[in-house]
Amino acid sequence: MKAMNIVNAINDALDIKLAEDKNVVVYGEDAGFEGGVFRVTEGLQKKYGVERVFDSPLAESGIAGTAVGMAAAGLRPVIEMQFCGFIYPAFNQIISHITRFHNRSRGRYRMPIVIRLPYGGGINALEHHSESMESLFAHIPGLKVVVPSTPHDAKGLLISAIESDDPVLFMEPKRIYRAIKQEVSEEKFSVPIGKAKVLSQGTDVTVVAYGAMIREVQKAMVMAKEAGYSVELIDLRTIYPLDKETITASIKKTGRIIFVGEEPRSFGVGSEIMALANDEAFLHLEAPPKRVAAFDVIVPYPRGEHHYMISPEKIFYEIERTVKF
Amino acid sequence: MFDQFDPADDKMLQVIDNNGKVVNREWMPKLTDDELVKLYKEMLFVRTLDFMIVSYQRQGRLYTYPPNYGQEAIGVAAGAVMRHDDWLVPAFRELGAYLAKGVTMNEIFMFNMGFEDGMRFTGANHVLPFSVPIASQLLHAAGIGYAVKYQKKDEVTFTFVGDGGTSEGDFHEALNFAGVWKVPVIFVVQNNQYAISVPVKMQTASVNMAVKSKAYGIKGLKVDGNDIFALLAAFRSAHEYARTESQAVLIEAVTYRKGAHTTSDDPTKYRTSEEEKEWDLKDPLRRMKLFMEKKKLWSDAEEERITEEYRKEIDRQFVETEKSVQYPLEDVFKYMYAEMPQDLRDQQIEHEKFLQWKNARR
Numbered sequence: 001m002k003a004m005n006i007v008n009a010i011n012d013a014l015d016i017k018l019a020e021d022k023n024v025v026v027y028g029e030d031a032g033f034e035g036g037v038f039r040v041t042e043g044l045q046k047k048y049g050v051e052r053v054f055d056s057p058l059a060e061s062g063i064a065g066t067a068v069g070m071a072a073a074g075l076r077p078v079i080e081m082q083f084c085g086f087i088y089p090a091f092n093q094i095i096s097h098i099t100r101f102h103n104r105s106r107g108r109y110r111m112p113i114v115i116r117l118p119y120g121g122g123i124n125a126l127e128h129h130s131e132s133m134e135s136l137f138a139h140i141p142g143l144k145v146v147v148p149s150t151p152h153d154a155k156g157l158l159i160s161a162i163e164s165d166d167p168v169l170f171m172e173p174k175r176i177y178r179a180i181k182q183e184v185s186e187e188k189f190s191v192p193i194g195k196a197k198v199l200s201q202g203t204d205v206t207v208v209a210y211g212a213m214i215r216e217v218q219k220a221m222v223m224a225k226e227a228g229y230s231v232e233l234i235d236l237r238t239i240y241p242l243d244k245e246t247i248t249a250s251i252k253k254t255g256r257i258i259f260v261g262e263e264p265r266s267f268g269v270g271s272e273i274m275a276l277a278n279d280e281a282f283l284h285l286e287a288p289p290k291r292v293a294a295f296d297v298i299v300p301y302p303r304g305e306h307h308y309m310i311s312p313e314k315i316f317y318e319i320e321r322t323v324k325f
Numbered sequence: 326m327f328d329q330f331d332p333a334d335d336k337m338l339q340v341i342d343n344n345g346k347v348v349n350r351e352w353m354p355k356l357t358d359d360e361l362v363k364l365y366k367e368m369l370f371v372r373t374l375d376f377m378i379v380s381y382q383r384q385g386r387l388y389t390y391p392p393n394y395g396q397e398a399i400g401v402a403a404g405a406v407m408r409h410d411d412w413l414v415p416a417f418r419e420l421g422a423y424l425a426k427g428v429t430m431n432e433i434f435m436f437n438m439g440f441e442d443g444m445r446f447t448g449a450n451h452v453l454p455f456s457v458p459i460a461s462q463l464l465h466a467a468g469i470g471y472a473v474k475y476q477k478k479d480e481v482t483f484t485f486v487g488d489g490g491t492s493e494g495d496f497h498e499a500l501n502f503a504g505v506w507k508v509p510v511i512f513v514v515q516n517n518q519y520a521i522s523v524p525v526k527m528q529t530a531s532v533n534m535a536v537k538s539k540a541y542g543i544k545g546l547k548v549d550g551n552d553i554f555a556l557l558a559a560f561r562s563a564h565e566y567a568r569t570e571s572q573a574v575l576i577e578a579v580t581y582r583k584g585a586h587t588t589s590d591d592p593t594k595y596r597t598s599e600e601e602k603e604w605d606l607k608d609p610l611r612r613m614k615l616f617m618e619k620k621k622l623w624s625d626a627e628e629e630r631i632t633e634e635y636r637k638e639i640d641r642q643f644v645e646t647e648k649s650v651q652y653p654l655e656d657v658f659k660y661m662y663a664e665m666p667q668d669l670r671d672q673q674i675e676h677e678k679f680l681q682w683k684n685a686r687r
Contacts, residue, residue: 025475051475057505062464062498069414069468069482072453075475077468089494096458097465103660104454106445110663142661165663194666241666 001183006176009151009184010040010116013158014078016188018048021076024162026053028063028080028116037082038118038177064090067113068097076112078162084119084171085128091136098167099142113167114158118174120212120262122309124302131299132211132261135268137169138240144193145239147171149214151182153237156191164193173211180215196243198250202232204323205256205287207315208247208273210236213260219312220319227316229323239269247273248280255286256322260315265293287325292318326352326562327544327574332535337547337579340554343606345615352558358622364405364553365613365623366631371397371421372610373635374430375584378437381643382588387437393420395551395583398609399515401425402556403483406564412451412473414466414484416459418515422483426452430639434646441660442650451480460490463499463512467573470508474571481567482510483560489520491537492528503573504541510573511563515550517582522595538575550578551609581607654680 004012017024026041026048032055035042045053056063060081067077081087087094094115101109121130138145144166148154154172161168199214200221209217214235221231232250236243251257257277259270270291277289292315300308330336340349347353356364375393382390393400396418404425407413413426423433427449436443436455444454456462466484473480490496491514503510514534518525531537538545544566548559556578563574581604585592605611617623658673659665 057498057501059498059501061461061495062467062502065461065464065495065498066468066471066502069465069470070472071468072465073412073469073472073476075472092458092461092495093464096461097456101454102663104441104444106441107660107663108445109453144662144666241668244668 002186003181004151004155004184005178005181006148006151006154006172007038007040007178009155010158010172011042011044012184012186013155013162014041014044015047017159017162018044018052020188023074023076024052024078025070025075026078026080027056029058029082030055031080036080038174040116040172041080060086060088060090061093064093064098064115068093068101068111071111071113072101072109076162078114078116080116082118083129084117084131084133087117094137094143095140099140102166103142110165111167112162112165114161115167115169116172117169118172120173120175121299121305122175122212124305127298127301130305132263132294134171134239135263138269138272142167144168144241145171146193146237147173147211147239148237149173149176149211149235150180151184153191153197155184156189157193157237159188160190160193163190168193171211175212176215191237194238194241194243196237196246197235198232198246199235200231200233202230202254204230204254205258205319206232206234206247206250206254207258207260207319208234208236209260210239213262213310216310216312217260217315220315223312223316224319227320229319231319242272242276244276244280247276251277251281252284255284257289258318258322259289259291259293260310261291261293262310263293264296265291266296268293287322290318290322326559327546327566330546332533332545332547332577333539335532335547337549338555338559339549339552340558341552341612341616343612345612345617345619347616353554354557354561358620361617361620362622364401365617367401367404367421367425368397368553368610368613369628369631370635371401371424373632374639375420377636377639377643378433379584379588382437386647387434388439389587389589390437391418391587392584393418395604395608396515396517396580397421398553398556399513399550399578399580402553402560403513405557406560407483409450410478410480412453412466412469412480412482414453414462414469414482415455416462416485416487416490417455417457418487419485423449423452426450428452430642431646434643435650438646438650440650440652441656460486460493460495460499462486464495464502466510466512467499467502467506467508470503470510470573471506474506474508479568480509481564483513484510485513485515487520488514488516488518488525488528488534489523490514491534500538500541500543500573500575504543507571508573509567509571511560511567512573512575514575514577515580516577517580519582519586519592519596521586521590533577535575535577543573543575545575545577547577547579550580551607551612553609553613583608
């Protein structure tokens with residue numbers, strides 16, 4: 001065991017897979033020599049060479065599009081998009097090819113591609129550096145979308161993602177990259193894609209969240225506990241495929257469901273959770289399902305971001321309203 | 326060759342003229358009489374198949390199809406140069422190259438009849454599916470180039486795009502990546518003068534397409550795309566250079582789309598019959614045929630006989646394909662993922678329940 005933050009854990013997972021599988025290559029803007037702007041790939045080029053861990057030209061569509069060819073020719077590329085707000089030039093390659101090649105070729109060409117994507121706000125950054133656009137990607141048939149919230153899950157999920165024969169968007173909550181340290185095994189282990197985790201058992205209300213929002217919910221839960229409310233917290237870990245079973249069982253138990261996410265509220269992951277509550281647990285509901293998500297606006301610049309980010313107080317406010325409904 | 330035909334001077338490699346006369350002995354490929362006949366027959370086959378597919382479309386027996394009419398030499402020449410392990414990353418108008426790589430007529434028919442099964446390319450080695458989003462496939466070729474270089478394999482990639490595709494960002498990114506990475510990829514621009522209705526002069530202010538290679542530090546060549554011998558010479562040189570030097574090459578093949586963009590298009594709306602007639606003289610089959618007739622290797626009678634043979638065989642296979650195709654519901658779901666999510670499985674089951682209900686009502 002070793003104390004790791006999320007950055008260390010992702011680096012460790014890449015290290016393990018690079019050592020184990022010669023088909024794994026890692027590239028992106030600044031991902032080679034410098035180790036990425038967040039230093040997630042630091043030291044890997046030195047260890048595995050410039051052919052396997054490298055800087056690409058600065059072109060996101062190029063990064064994603066070349067990964068398609070590499071995957072078709074037998075490699076397992078792990079590509080880095082520097083920030084969520086910069087992935088859009090690659091959108092065509094993702095939606096038109098990465099997620100379609102397996103179907104289009106009737107299974108002949110698999111696309112074992114991992115797209116690493118630092119996302120989310122709360123870091124006082126420029127425009128395009130704070131967004132949380134998971135719903136855009138979860139909506140694409142053919143893609144799997146993963147978001148860890150702990151160093152342990154970051155390592156285990158990334159290993160699963162690299163080993164997956166399907167393309168995986170691996171979203172990294174950069175706000176908590178270095179915020180949490182956890183004892184993580186240095187051995188190889190995996191966390192399955194598509195499985196949520198019940199982080200705290202409770203009886204009054206289910207809260208579903210992921211990524212950097214987990215910590216905010218946990219802060220709200222301290223307030224809830226003082227107020228006497230028992231909260232069950234589910235860390236989604238994978239957005240698609242959604243672990244409907246775990247969420248449904250919890251809603252049936254508590255009768256109340258709140259989604260917490262930092263993405264724009266409309267047509268989002270939260271909307272899907274609301275639909276799930278309706279489809280699978282309608283008769284068990286004691287209160288209207290609730291979304292605590294961002295406004296349908298562009299993430300404000302740093303001086304205005306506090307208006308936008310979901311605070312523990314706001315989460316507590318909605319917990320109380322839902323429990324007391 | 327690349328130095329001799331510098332695209333910056335707008336030079337174009339040409340071996341035979343419009344009358345089938347060799348005007349450039351230096352670059353005339355050495356071919357035996359049998360090889361010459363084979364090459365011509367391949368072009369004739371592609372043209373015959375292409376016409377037949379268009380006529381099936383007119384009969385309502387398949388959906389949209391992008392005709393190759395007038396551009397047959399490019400795919401055939403590339404097909405003649407590609408080896409078994411070389412990669413073909415197609416756009417969608419390179420019929421001769423697909424057939425040479427082992428894609429079957431049955432698969433072509435199926436694809437245009439509306440079945441993804443047509444892109445299984447079961448007997449073809451290293452052929453990617455057709456790519457419809459313009460120029461996006463060029464990046465796949467650059468990626469394959471990286472992979473084969475990394476794997477230390479002796480495999481060259483051929484990829485295709487139209488003149489309109491050179492305006493897409495992915496065209497430039499692909500040439501740039503391939504140039505920086507020094508990978509053995511041959512980018513072929515089929516400059517057929519139109520991107521649907523938009524003439525090539527509205528795509529670029531460059532003197533030609535091949536000159537764009539200069540910006541990416543790779544070799545470029547403009548070649549007469551209706552001259553089978555010039556194409557063969559160009560592709561052979563490019564292949565040799567890409568392979569031995571591990572470098573990318575941009576080849577512009579100047580041609581003319583004599584047919585429509587697809588069967589849904591009407592070219593009379595945007596071009597004149599004078600222009601079409603002018604290009605008729607440069608037709609790739611006509612030019613090679615004139616060359617062959619002079620060498621007494623070909624005749625109209627032979628052409629008629631062989632064409633009829635081809636037509637019969639194509640039609641036999643088409644009817645066979647028509648009879649055999651089916652699209653079961655499960656095929657809608659089963660290839661979306663290598664490992665299918667339970668939720669998708671549930672969607673299929675849910676729909677099957679509806680179908681059971683529907684059938685029970687009858």
